[in-house]
Amino acid sequence: MAHAENSYYIPHGSHWPIVASIGVCTLFVGFANFLNGVSWATPVMVVGFAIVVFMMFGWFGTVIKENEKGMYNSQVDMSFRWGMFWFIFSEVMFFAAFFGALYYARVYSIPWLSGDGIGISTNEFLWEGFEGSWPENANGPANIGGEYTPMPAWGLPAINTAILLTSGVTLTWAHHALKAKHRGQLIIGMILTIALGAFFMGLQVVEYIEAYQHLGLTLGSGIYGTTFFMLTGFHGFHVTVGAIILAVILFRIIAGHFSPERHFAFEAAAWYWHFVDVVWLGLFIFVYML
Amino acid sequence: MRANSLLTKALLGVFGALATAGITHASQPINMTVGVTDISRDVYDLHMIALWLCVVIGVLVFGVMIYSMFAHRKSRGVTPATFHESTTVEAVWTTIPFIILIALAIPATKTLIAMEDTSNYDLTVKITGYQWLWHYEYIDEGVEFYSVLSTPRDEINNLAPKDENYLLEVDNQLVLPTGKKVRFLITANDVLHAWWVPDLAVKKDAIPGFINEAWTNINEPGIYRGQCAELCGRDHGFMPIVVRAVESDEFDQWLADNTTNSPEEIEEVEVEIEVSAVTQ
Amino acid sequence: MSTVAADDHHDDHVESPYSIKRWLFTTNHKDIGTLYLWFSFIMFIIGGVMALIIRTELFQPGLQFVDPQFFNSMTTMHAIMMIFGVVMPAFTGLANWLIPMMVGATDMALPRMNNWSFWILPFAFTMMLSTLFMDGGGPAGGWTLYPPLTLQTGDALPFVILAIHFMGLSSIMGAINVIATILNMRAPGMTLMKMPLFVWTWLITAYLLIAVMPVLAGGVTMLLTDKFFGTSFFNAAGGGDPVMFQHIFWFFGHPEVYILILPSFGVISSIIPTFARKPLFGYASMVYATGSIAFLSFIVWAHHMFTVGMPLAGELFFMFATMLIAVPTGVKVFNWIATMWRGAMTFETPMLFSLGFIIMFSIGGFSGLMLALAPVDFQYHDTYFVVAHFHYVLVPGSIFAIIAAVYYWLPKWCGNMYNERWGKIHFWLSTIFVNLTFFPMHFVGLAGMPRRIPDYALQFSDYNMLATVGAFGFGFAQLIFLFVVIQAIRGGKKATSQVWENAEGLEWTLASPAPYHSFTTPPVIK
């Protein structure tokens, strides 16, 4: 390819974006109807989801093919880097909204409902006798969802922290192996990372079952249950996505992609994984420990 | 040029319209009320200070700009200057607005602190917003009642001529004493509302599950009208507030023989709330 | 390293403008820019017709034409259409057209994603508009979507929320593309401090977008789970707080309003020097002022919530921080005037719209400053005074800047000059009617007319009538715009590459109309 290193590749038209729009739109329409209790909603959702998956195979497949053909110069590579980096930043802000909600509930709404600060009359006239606290008794004056036991930090969550941190290490190890051309180590590192991610998710499921069955803690357990499950739930979703991305990378490694110098997709997946890791640390501190 | 003559005509038309409106209906208010409390007067003064400040800054800034538009136009054969920076002027026009703002912030801070001081009250009224009416409860006085829009539906639907207080009248007015510090505990039962009486300069959101505090101390007896000031659904425009301020002893008298709503009546209204929609 | 366009053999082969495939599949920044701009105009008509329905109902006191619930959903939809469907796409369209040309690039950095950013919009807005026909009607809780009222929405609710997610996805991808283009695609020698201000303001806007759109997404997700999955974010009985939503919304919402104005500042900063024939005054301070505005925009959000009953310290903090924004904004205004000072001005249509912008945006800014005074905001809040404020900054602000930009760069885009006389008529009619529409709103607002009401007390009738007349006038005046633009696209006096006597910047070194791929060899920057 003559133009590889000195020209910025501009694809000549692509039908994937419009497929993506149709797919996501179908998925959304299905989901919205599902929430409204419409009977035919589920098949629509499934179709939408299938289109999205098909699109992702097609779109990313095209990009991978182009890349393998050497059509991307280092400037294109840089565009991808900026793109991925700021995408992750936007994800951080999405989590920030939920962390913000947790902060607000703990520092303002629960104390106000309990009569602290500007909440004196609120407590006196509307919720007399309510004494909220955190993490116990944080399901509001109406005791929404009934009695519950908060999730302790030093059981499964601590183990999960160790697991995710280890997975960050194994991933870095794999990265070094990639750069040093140790293919065996690279593949083992990737498998370990993905396995740790899966293990984490497994324990997370155990934790949820524990919460629902033994602790009386559900998504409906007032603001405590709400913030607990929404934060850990969205995080778990991101771990799952991250693990899938890593799996794709693993297959590409096995297929012989990536060179010690050029392996942006690997790095992007690694950034994403580390981001998920850091969010977990935030969760461990603010949701479980404090 | 044709465009210019068209423009002149259009301009004349608009100003003509504005002027006619101004002359024939000089009675329609165009400014904030001074109100009937010390706070409302402070607020009004602050508003006028800010307004005149903006007018003066505007006249100066736009004056310079318009002068430049006349003096520095190509058709007058000027050659453009080439200067394009000056740290000194930048510093000046950063500092001066800053100082002006500080000058404005000081009285605003004072007024705000006074408005938020709900201590040492003489009387407490709990106000609850419903879709779409208000409930008033005189705490520790055993008096409570609902207050609903009393404008007839025919007036709203243009089937009858509109009364002077169209949309600003209720069945049961909130009676308050003058010269007493009245504390309001404001909350809501369903969605957000906001309790607002311009003459008292009180506007506070009514939030389900929380109580907001506000206060007033009315100087003059009279009838003061306000409206719900937070979108609360289809009849948000139809849940007015009417305060009747009376001398303190008259108020005590009113409280004493008040049986505005018996418990049964209250229940009746509560049932009605379920189905109420003024505009259906 | 150069930035030559991809395969030379299919490089300059441009499909006919009548091919649907070209528009559906395009990865070209100019095509996509064009799509964005036309989409924006169509939404402007839809949002504008909604505004006219509002104004028609408010022509006189009494309920005359529409049901109050429908009125509320018109208010809500009007705002959503105008903000997410008109101003944001129009600016993204301008960014697409201009940024690659201004920084000396071939195209946007991520062309396929660029296509998707646009092609989300028709789907998202179809979804949004379709809610008007659902059981329970469209969303009617105001564009601010405050719970609990918004949770009373009927079948429309999940559609509205998912449509907002969809739009957010589009804006975030658009913003990422802008950032990648600006940071990575500049021609050699185009240092950051040499970039035109339009590029600078868009860079900063893009950061605002990726910082706050996800927060909005989070907020509306919480609405969704509160409604359908039993969470208690906004339910006091469960330990939440309806006001929490307002904090989340305005943490998005206030930066959002600067998203709607910063690119306008960039446009005005491009146009004024051209027609004053004098370089922009205080370039560096313009950049810093934009940065300061963006920074401050993150710490002022609760000025929309002075009446919710915050602790006093909070109210004071947000009041002071809000007032501060007047300083960097003032710097901008003063710099524009200093640019005009001792220049040699001519008053072509883009210049007229820019001058109108400066004056009327400032008027809106002044009322903003008045609103910032918390104790007085208790009287202003949720009245037409606020409506007057934000329409001054949005209509003769953002919309005028967009119109100015279209007149200014249109000859570059289509190769023909527009009709100057009709352009001027368009300006004068727009200016007169926009003031006729929105100035009286200050009066009724101060006199006590709440916003979001379909019917009002008698003392507000005269000025409402004027506003309605103005609104129709303003709407019809925009037909001139449509006509002038179409006329220029179809023919007219050929434009030179420089188009305007004193225009500076890389885009004016390209031919008019600009070639399909902007800079296939990077330009030399002095």
Ligand code: HEA
């Ligand atoms: C383009 C959009 C835009 C812009 C640029 C602004 C700019 C500003 N806005 Fe506005 N605002 C909105 C869009 C915008 N706003 C919207 C949409 C709403 C309502 C949302 C809703 O509720 O639906 C709103 C509401 C709103 C409120 C809430 C009102 C209420 O609901 O009670 C407040 C309160 O502080 C406010 C303040 C300001 C301030 C201080 C500025 C400042 O940035 C203005 C600064 C500019 C100037 C001051 C003029 C130029 C300066 C000089 C010439 C220098 C010298 C001047 C002085 C020293 C005074 N705005």
Ligand code: HEA
């Ligand atoms: C960028 C944003 C933007 C823009 C451009 C506008 C433009 C206009 N707005 Fe809007 N408006 C908002 C943002 C905007 N608005 C927001 C955020 C709110 C708050 C919502 C809320 O409370 O939740 C609001 C609310 C709002 C209200 C208050 C409603 C209420 O409180 O109940 C009113 C009332 O008059 C109004 C009027 C208008 C008018 C007359 C225009 C005009 O400028 C529109 C003119 C345009 C056209 C008319 C279309 C173009 C016309 C043609 C192409 C010609 C052909 C058409 C015909 C003439 C039929 N708007």
Ligand code: CUA
């Ligand atoms: Cu009650 Cu609006």
Ligand SMILES: [Cu+2]
């Ligand atoms: Cu704001």
